[in-house]
Amino acid sequence: AQSVSQHNHHVILSEAASLELGCNYSYGGTVNLFWYVQYPGQHLQLLLKYFSGDPLVKGIKGFEAEFIKSKFSFNLRKPSVQWSDTAEYFCAVTAPMDSSYKLIFGSGTRLLVRP
Amino acid sequence: DAGVTQSPTHLIKTRGQQVTLRCSPKSGHDTVSWYQQALGQGPQFIFQYYEEEERQRGNFPDRFSGHQFPNYSSELNVNALLLGDSALYLCASSYTGTGHQEQFFGPGTRLTVL
Numbered sequence: 381a382q383s384v385s386q387h388n389h390h391v392i393l394s395e396a397a398s399l400e401l402g403c404n405y406s407y408g409g410t411v412n413l414f415w416y417v418q419y420p421g422q423h424l425q426l427l428l429k430y431f432s433g434d435p436l437v438k439g440i441k442g443f444e445a446e447f448i449k450s451k452f453s454f455n456l457r458k459p460s461v462q463w464s465d466t467a468e469y470f471c472a473v474t475a476p477m478d479s480s481y482k483l484i485f486g487s488g489t490r491l492l493v494r495p
Numbered sequence: 496d497a498g499v500t501q502s503p504t505h506l507i508k509t510r511g512q513q514v515t516l517r518c519s520p521k522s523g524h525d526t527v528s529w530y531q532q533a534l535g536q537g538p539q540f541i542f543q544y545y546e547e548e549e550r551q552r553g554n555f556p557d558r559f560s561g562h563q564f565p566n567y568s569s570e571l572n573v574n575a576l577l578l579g580d581s582a583l584y585l586c587a588s589s590y591t592g593t594g595h596q597e598q599f600f601g602p603g604t605r606l607t608v609l
Contacts, residue, residue, distance in 0.1 A: 384537075386537075412596075416600075422602075423499075423585075423600050423601060423602040423603065424538075424585065424600040425600075426597055426599075429596070429597065431596065470537050470538070472537075478551070481589070481598075482528065482540040482543060482551060482553065483528075483530070483538070483540065483587075483598060484540070485530075485537030485538050485539070486537050487535070487536055487537045488535075488536070488537050
């Protein structure tokens, strides 16, 4: 069965620090990969997605992620975080061969950015 | 253009009761998926509806059932509520024509079972 692991459950950074959140998935076939963000009091929003092509994908608000197939990883990065990036971040996968495209989520990483 | 809407926002029920949650998809979307997000966890897939039929189901008991209407809106029903059903219930919509490349989420319904 597919699963997603996010190893950092809580991360605390100061503004301007660099961010990298880990995400690993287990699935032998082709996957689509996503990062979603949930700001306090708001609903889940898509940050970025990878389906194919360039393994380095850029999303909104300066976020990017790199797909490393050999490591089954899709880590999220941002060179310089802002206080407004305080949120919970979820990595998710779907299997294109699965006609429902159900999202399998990791348990999330809570990011706190101190001003 | 309205996004995904859900009602009610919050709900408090007691054990053994039944509850119905509602979802209206984003305009142009034809598929609705439901997820359960327990406190401190990522969302878990419950089931998905397309063309008024359940297309796929996650690892949830039969107490969880749903329906999709001709206008693509959907309901999630939970019978015989348990304390463990307390969670945020999320609805997501997508469009089959784009291969569900993005699922748009609603704000969720916070269900508390006492």
